[in-house]
Amino acid sequence: MTPSPFVLEHLPRAPAGPALDHACGAGRHALALARAGRVVHALDRDVARLGALAGAARDEGLAIRVACVDLERFPLPAARYAVVVNTSYLDRARMPALLDALVPGGVLLFETFTVAQAATGHPRNPAFLLQPGELRSLVGDLDVFAYREGAVEREGRVAHLASIAARRRLHG
Numbered sequence: 001m002t003p004s005p006f007v008l009e010h011l012p013r014a015p016a017g018p019a020l021d022h023a024c025g026a027g028r029h030a031l032a033l034a035r036a037g038r039v040v041h042a043l044d045r046d047v048a049r050l051g052a053l054a055g056a057a058r059d060e061g062l063a064i065r066v067a068c069v070d071l072e073r074f075p076l077p078a079a080r081y082a083v084v085v086n087t088s089y090l091d092r093a094r095m096p097a098l099l100d101a102l103v104p105g106g107v108l109l110f111e112t113f114t115v116a117q118a119a120t121g122h123p124r125n126p127a128f129l130l131q132p133g134e135l136r137s138l139v140g141d142l143d144v145f146a147y148r149e150g151a152v153e154r155e156g157r158v159a160h161l162a163s164i165a166a167r168r169r170l171h172g
Contacts, residue, residue, distance in 0.1 A: 010107070018039045031057070040065070079101070080103065086108075087109075090113070090127075107166070108142060141169065144166045145167060
């Protein structure tokens, strides 16, 4: 799969510094972040996919550190990342940790499925689907600079997504 166009569009608004690709899967965003010159921490629970990502990073000489972790419990460092990317994964309880992991001025790029997705494909479990407008409420007091919600065509398929780009305030 190719990186999300939404993520790629808004990535330049993030300040310089390290990146976190949370629930990275095969690493499509980790690779894009590293190719843009960032040091990337890529977290996922799938050891085989992480191994393939580590190999691709090694082959290209990219600064990607992979870690096989329990995404629900792995502690994230506070104020460490200039950009946090999370796509196609939803754990509402994890959101405060993702927000706290941003440096002041850091950018969250978050995109995942809405309840409309259940009628057309995977996932169907309501625990992994956002309600209309819910993503905005999950980013707390971050300053939202881009938001969209609805059907999006990706690689010949339609996905129902909510996408947000938001910045952690510099002060307060």
